[in-house]
Structures are given as C-alpha cells and as structure tokens.
Amino acid sequence: MITLRGRWEELADIKDELARRDWFMGTSGNLAIKVNDNPTEFLVTASGKDKNKRTKEDFLHVNINGEPIEETILKPSAETLLHCAIYSKTSAGCSLHVHTVANNVISELYGNQGKINFQGLELIKAFDLWEEDAILSIPIIPNHAHIPRLAEEFQTYLDGDKGAVLIRNHGITVWGRDGFEAKKLLEACEFLFQYQLTLRQIK
Ligand SMILES: CSCCC(=O)C(=O)COP(=O)(O)O
C-alpha cells in the first residue's frame, strides 16, 4: 500500500519534472493525485505558489469537495473544482494542469471549432489509439472566469479514466489512471501541439 507520504513524493517528483520543462510560468498550473477511495481524497497544489520550488507546503490534503481535511493556512488551487470533477466522475488517479505557449496558441487557433483533431501521428498511441485511421480529438472549452461554471462545462468531457481538455487561452488539464499515465498524456499533447504549430509555420 502506498502511503500519503509516498503519493506526496510522487506528485512532487512530477512537479519537479514539469518545472524543468518550464511549464509553470508565473505560478500557473496545478496538480493533483488521489490518495484515498471511499471516501475520495486527494493532494492538490497550494494556490499561487512558485511551482518550480519544492517545499513542505506545496500540497494540501483535500476531500472530494476540495476542502482541506487538516487544519492549514494554505489555500487549495483556485482550480481545485476541476480536479474534484475528475475524481468524482472517473477512476483517474492523477490530474495535471499546465499553461504553455503552445497549448494557449493551439486553443486560440482551434477554439471556434471547439476541438482539435490529430490523425496519422504516432504519438496519439499514448491515448491507446492504435488503429491506422484513429483520430485523437481534444475538446476546447471557453475560459469561464467563474470556476464553478468552468468546472461544470469541463465535467461534460469526463467520459473515461484518461483524457485531456484544453481551456481556451488558458491551458490544458489531463488525467490518467496514475501519475505515470497523466504525465505521459501531458507530454504527448504538448508534443502534438508543438508539431501542429511548427507545421503551420512552414506550410
Ligand atoms: C497565475 S496563473 C492564473 C491561475 C491559474 O490559471 C493557475 O493555473 C494557477 O492557479 P493556482 O490557484 O492553482 O495557483
């Protein structure tokens, strides 16, 4: 059985790795990892922190409503409700949200279509799409400032234990069965976004 401490270290390691990629510019981004079922509880990043630094105050232990389980002066991420939606509606074990230039530009270029599709690219296999003509479709939702409204629209795309949703001119949220899978999907998405932007530049 992996302890709360073990999950903490796992999420901290993922955070460090994403930080090395410079995916937490300007304190953006938030991460969560499930630590218990029945009742569902998870660790989520504290709001407004410099996520490039590793400290003892990086995460809070919260319940399925995103409320701290232990007394703390820290505030859970402003976007905790999106992580709550993931753990309420799926069996995912980890969820990651980052802002990158590539995911923001893609979300703006394809935002009016409400999605971006990828076909014929090897890396869509990260999403278990193995057929030659398979299409990976990533939804793009509006960046509602009211987080409950954002979470309400976001949760309509939670139809599996792994997936990704772009929030227009904001960032991407991915979820997977565990930390390894969530990070793999995030990296695959960012690869695909960079590929698409590069292709559009040279065409
Ligand atoms: C400074 S970025 C604006 C807030 C945001 O979108 C984000 O991802 C970080 O917010 P948090 O409360 O999780 O630090």
Ligand SMILES: [Zn+2]
């Ligand atoms: Zn954000």
